[in-house]
Amino acid sequence: MSQLKGACIIGQSGGPSAVINASAYGAIKTALENPDITQVLGALHGIKGVLNDDLIDMGKEDPKELAYMKYTPSSALGSCRYKLADPDVDDTDYKRILEIFKKYNVRYFFYNGGNDSMDTCNKISKFMLKNGYDCRVMGIPKTIDNDLYGTDHCPGFASAAKYIATSIMEVYRDSTVYDNGQITVVECMGRHAGWLTAAAALANYAGDGADLIYLPELDFDLDAFTEKVKGIYSKQKKCLVVVSEGIHDKDGKFISEYGSANAAKDAFGHTQLGGLASFLANHLKAATGAKVRGIELSLLQRCAAHSASQTDIEESFAAGKAAVDNAVAGITDKMVGFERSYENGKYVCNIKLFNLTDVANTEKKVPLEWINETGDGLNQGFIDYALPLIQGETQLPKVDSLPRFVRLAKVKAEPLA
Secondary structure: OOOOOEEEEEEEOOOOOOOHHHHHHHHHHHHHOOOOEEEEEEEOOOHHHHHOOOEEEHHHOOHHHHHHHHHOOOOOOOOOOOOOOOOOOOOHHHHHHHHHHHHHOEEEEEEEEOHHHHHHHHHHHHHHHHOOOOOEEEEEEOOOOOOEOOOOOOOOHHHHHHHHHHHHHHHHHHHOOOOOOEEEEEEEOOOOOOHHHHOOHHHHHHOOOOOEEEOOOOOOOHHHHHHHHHHHHHHHOEEEEEEEOOOEOOOOOEHHHHHOOOOOEOOOOOEOOOOHHHHHHHHHHHHHOOOEEEEEOOOHHHHOHHHOEHHHHHHHHHHHHHHHHHHHOOOOOEEEEEEEEEEOOEEEEEEEEEEHHHHOOOEOOOOHHHEOOOOOOEOHHHHHHHHHHHOOEOOOOEEOOEEOOOOOOOOEOOOOO
16 A cells, blocks of 8 residues: 555535435545544635635544435535636646645545546546646546446436435325326436436336336437327326436437527536426427426425435445545545346445546446437336435434534634645
């Protein structure tokens, strides 16, 4: 083992989840307990916290309070969507990051996020290596979209999937209660990969699911869709549809843009999606004359800690812990991921490391063989994949029957003498 003593920084980036703090806590707790890590710093609002020297001393937090992170949704350290430039074009940010690292003797950097966050992690890692600064960099995966390269699944996906499946079962019951007809359209997150929307198929598995499920892995034909809904509605007087926000036509245009010509974009150039359920509801109402309700799950699917998968929570904690353990053991320039196996027929999750270069900006999509022949649902392959991940009820602590979330003191960090 190559021993390296110094401080560490952990930051969170991108869209939050119900379990991202479980990963952060896994890293923080493990780092605080390791003698080779002299100081554990939290970057407020991700890499922007590093650039702004906005760091807090995690060692000054009450250990009992920190433990609440494991069951607290969203990003306790704050998040950001900040794109680092190509260092060969503009290395200003990188020089500033190196300056901060030297100021605090940072020798370990852990970044907790999705595709764009792994890109940030990869760029920082390569810059430190190129400039001869000994700093071990590890990516800790987080994305409800479940689209990171290599890993079997991503921390955060299972809890969001469980919430979506449960919500679809509940909506199914609610939308079929009256004797008059109703069409219901539910919109789930997912720009290019339909993992979250696919989770609606778990509701079908349980017996209370959607009639139609559409993922962005396949082109969407609005006219063909309308005819399918008409056919189902004419027979059942009910129709429940689940769609990914990222469904698009054969030309690649998002269906949500049909009703909006000027969609906003974020720092990474991603179109801000949303409003698809409303657009389709209005379209179907005009086409059928039926009562139509559009439901956008929006932020609820990524912050629903009350229905989180305990399996997801434990695996997320393990990912953070593994990042620190491997970095201290001498490994750098990797992302922690998961590999699935089965022992005596029982699902087992194993830690596996992936090169940051391979992970950065690469999206993993739902296998086409898991989508049914008509392109409007999922088959048993997806059920077998997803079902083990949503198991276990969260042990979320409560006070007066309401969740007890972490309350960090956020003491400003100072360099050690």
